[in-house]
Amino acid sequence: MTSETQSIQIPTVQSFLKACPWIILIFVLAFLSWRVWEGFFALFMPAPSAQFASIGVSTMGAYAVSIFGLAGNWPLAGMRNPRARGVALLVLALAVAAVFWIIIGGILKIDLQVWSFPIIANSWFILSITSFVGGDAHFQDIPPVRRMLLNLLISAGGTLVLMRTIVIVPAYWFPFLQTIIITGGLGYYFRRTRQPFSSVLSWSLLFGLMWVFLFVASCVDHFSLINTPTTHWTWNLGGGTPEFGIFFPLACGLNFGVLACAQCWPFCRIKQPWATPVAVACMLAWCWLLTKIAIPLFQSIVPGEDALWQAQIMAWHTVFWGFAWVYCFGVGQTPYLWAGQKTPGTWDDVN
Numbered sequence: 001m002t003s004e005t006q007s008i009q010i011p012t013v014q015s016f017l018k019a020c021p022w023i024i025l026i027f028v029l030a031f032l033s034w035r036v037w038e039g040f041f042a043l044f045m046p047a048p049s050a051q052f053a054s055i056g057v058s059t060m061g062a063y064a065v066s067i068f069g070l071a072g073n074w075p076l077a078g079m080r081n082p083r084a085r086g087v088a089l090l091v092l093a094l095a096v097a098a099v100f101w102i103i104i105g106g107i108l109k110i111d112l113q114v115w116s117f118p119i120i121a122n123s124w125f126i127l128s129i130t131s132f133v134g135g136d137a138h139f140q141d142i143p144p145v146r147r148m149l150l151n152l153l154i155s156a157g158g159t160l161v162l163m164r165t166i167v168i169v170p171a172y173w174f175p176f177l178q179t180i181i182i183t184g185g186l187g188y189y190f191r192r193t194r195q196p197f198s199s200v201l202s203w204s205l206l207f208g209l210m211w212v213f214l215f216v217a218s219c220v221d222h223f224s225l226i227n228t229p230t231t232h233w234t235w236n237l238g239g240g241t242p243e244f245g246i247f248f249p250l251a252c253g254l255n256f257g258v259l260a261c262a263q264c265w266p267f268c269r270i271k272q273p274w275a276t277p278v279a280v281a282c283m284l285a286w287c288w289l290l291t292k293i294a295i296p297l298f299q300s301i302v303p304g305e306d307a308l309w310q311a312q313i314m315a316w317h318t319v320f321w322g323f324a325w326v327y328c329f330g331v332g333q334t335p336y337l338w339a340g341q342k343t344p345g346t347w348d349d350v351n
Helices: 003-007 013-041 047-070 082-107 112-133 144-164 174-182 185-189 197-219 242-253 256-261 275-301 304-316 318-329
Strands: 223-225 238-240
Touching (some): 013 082, 047 082, 047 144, 047 242, 047 304, 047 318, 082 112, 112 197, 174 185, 197 223, 197 238, 242 275, 242 318
């Protein structure tokens, strides 16, 4: 056994402590982003659309850093200083996202109250199909940058098709995908299963969890499931309460980034198949607690009935920063093992 192999261990509490400053920065910068972006977009579009563009700059900014990361930090891979490259990638991703929404909402005058979430949800759905779940199996042996550009073409075309047909693929599966991927759940549960069967099994699990999630939320009166779509939405599962509207974006934003930065401690010390379900349950619990904290906080700083809506906008800004720390700065990305794992990053050699 080489010294390099011996140095790869199951993370300890030290991994979490190293991640704490980055996790705290997610909250701090999400709050600052909430204060800045709505006013910025209001310079280019009506105020209601500016609020949705504020949400969009975070969610599509996270999309941008993801595709840059998947393409080997393109177009800044040549920068030698990793910190400078991370800052540059972060700024570039926000700039790309901001320009995108200015074109959509400011120049093309598209109503972002109606179309922002279909754009966001459908784009992430297609990226997840091709890359996060699909593992880019459709583009094997193609260089990363060209693969990224081809995937963007698929994403753009697919998003337009979905918006002209079913309008939106509901994104309530997204928090579960993040946790299950970063904890290695998909890799463990479907180990040695090849594409496309791995994707079929993965999406069956994700959509099943989504329905359970919404059913439980409806049982506690925080979500209203509907049987008949509205005239606008061809596929509409229903809607949540203002409290659910805060909880869900927190579950999207304080998930992958938090767990990845901390190298999934303490869940990495639990053997599969139990580590992933425990991590999912804990993720939902901490987002519920943070929702309970956010509601009175925003009611004290935002006047009137707008408080919970503004809290929801702020919650969406957590999405970008967690993704940025992982993809732009590589926080928590040194190889490590899980309890019961033999090779970092794979479960194929485990019975």
